[in-house]
Each structure stands twice: as C-alpha cells, then as structure tokens.
Amino acid sequence: PRIVRVGPQGSVPGGAGFATLSVTLQGVHGRPWSPAGLGVEAVADAVVVRWTPRVRIGGDRWDLEPVEVDPRRFRLRVLDGGLERRVMEVEALSAVYGEAAIAEDFPGGIGPGATVAVSQYGNDWGWGEEAVVSLAA
Numbered sequence: 001p002r003i004v005r006v007g008p009q010g011s012v013p014g015g016a017g018f019a020t021l022s023v024t025l026q027g028v029h030g031r032p033w034s035p036a037g038l039g040v041e042a043v044a045d046a047v048v049v050r051w052t053p054r055v056r057i058g059g060d061r062w063d064l065e066p067v068e069v070d071p072r073r074f075r076l077r078v079l080d081g082g083l084e085r086r087v088m089e090v091e092a093l094s095a096v097y098g099e100a101a102i103a104e105d106f107p108g109g110i111g112p113g114a115t116v117a118v119s120q121y122g123n124d125w126g127w128g129e130e131a132v133v134s135l136a137a
Contacts, residue, residue: 032070032120032128040116040133045099049076051118051131052093070128073121078105078135081113097135112136 002025007018014020035051055068076095078086085105088095097116106114114135119127 028125030122031125032122034129034131035074035118035120036131038118038131038133040135047097047102047135048094049097049116049118049133050094053120070120070122075119075121075127077117077119077130079113079115079117080106080111110135 001022004021004023005013005018006021007013007015011017033054036054037050037052039050041048041050051074053068053070053072053074072091072093074090074092074095076086076088076090076097077084078088078097086097086101088097102110112134115132116135117130117132119130121127
C-alpha cells in the first residue's frame, strides 16, 4: 500500500487542507475493460445476450474509429446467486442462451438471483473485468 496526500501547494504535507488516501497499485492497466451496453432480450425459445466491447487504447477519438487491441474472445458465465451454472466462450458480440440450456440450468425457472456476466480476453492479461446483467424479467 502507498499513502497519497493531496493538498494546497507549498503547505506542509499532512497539515490543514490535506486529504490522505491509502492506495494499492495493482498493475492492471493492460487488463481488458468490461463490455458496455450489456443487455438481455427474450426471443422465441431462447435468450439473446448482446454487448459492445470497449477499446482501452485510443478509444476516445472523435476523428477515427478505434482499433480493437484485444481479441474478440468473450466469456459468459451464467450465475444463480453465487453459484456458477454455465460457462460459454464466443467470438461474436452476442450469444444465444437456448431454451434447453435454460431448462437444464434452472429447472424451477429463472429466479431473481439469475445473472449473466460477460468479460473479454486479453492476450497479455487473461480475462478482464466482467459486466453483469440480470436474466430475470
């Protein structure tokens, strides 16, 4: 852990007007960001999960389309509370969670604790931060 002190210039660190914060540097700058716009849509005999990958390098440009730096490889984890029911990997920006798989994972129906978590893979880091959305209607 590191101690960070921020305050008025020229004042004694830790004196009046200073804020102190303890931080731990984790070196996660290269980790893929969580997908944006994660949504779930019920269609005939399935649930479709869609998202948009976020670009962490050059992604805030107005004049150019950002170039994706991480591979299009996504992991979906279907969770029931804290219990992992299913894991899927796709290379698309959506996935279909079929009726048979839903019946197998949730024999009593999808409950309020059912969620799907999506993360992107990075070659140098592994799985990035997850974005989570509820499966319950």
